Amino acid sequence: MDGPExxxxxxxxxxxxxxxxxxxxxxxxxxxxxxxxxxxxxxRAKLTQALIAATEELERFEDAQLGRMIAATHAANVLHRDDTGEARLMRAFR
Known part of the structure; x- marks a missing residue:
């Protein structure tokens, strides 16, 4: 079974x-x-329609991926009690 990574x-x-x-x-x-x-x-018309659908799907994938990254960053900030930008930055370099 595949893990999250x-x-x-x-x-x-x-x-x-x-x-x-x-x-x-x-x-x-x-x-x-x-x-x-x-x-x-x-x-060409069929390919154009498929391209439009693929582009829309890519946008949904990218939006979902961005949402997951934001949620993961927020969870790490809460876990490590990084209340300020400075705290987040300093943790990144530990």
Whole structure:
């Protein structure tokens, strides 16, 4: 069974993979812009819709990841009683 650290690494890898797919799809759309056949235009339209959905999903993943990071930081601050920015900074260098 995967622990929290392994799940986080897997999620980060998936986010990175999704970013790469989006970048590749955007590049493909840009490079096939001059293709005017109905077949290409249909494929481009489908790819554009998939790209929009993937971008929205990536934003949700990133928002969720940011929320987890904020919650973890807050939990550490409470645990270590870091009430000030200075206390948080000093703990970071211990």
């Amino acid at each position: 392994e799940k986080l690494q897997t999620q980060e890898r998936l986010i990175g993979d999704l970013r790469q797919v989006i970048e590749n799809a955007e590049e493909l759309l840009k490079n096939t812009d001059q293709c005017n056949s109905a077949l290409y235009q249909n494929a």
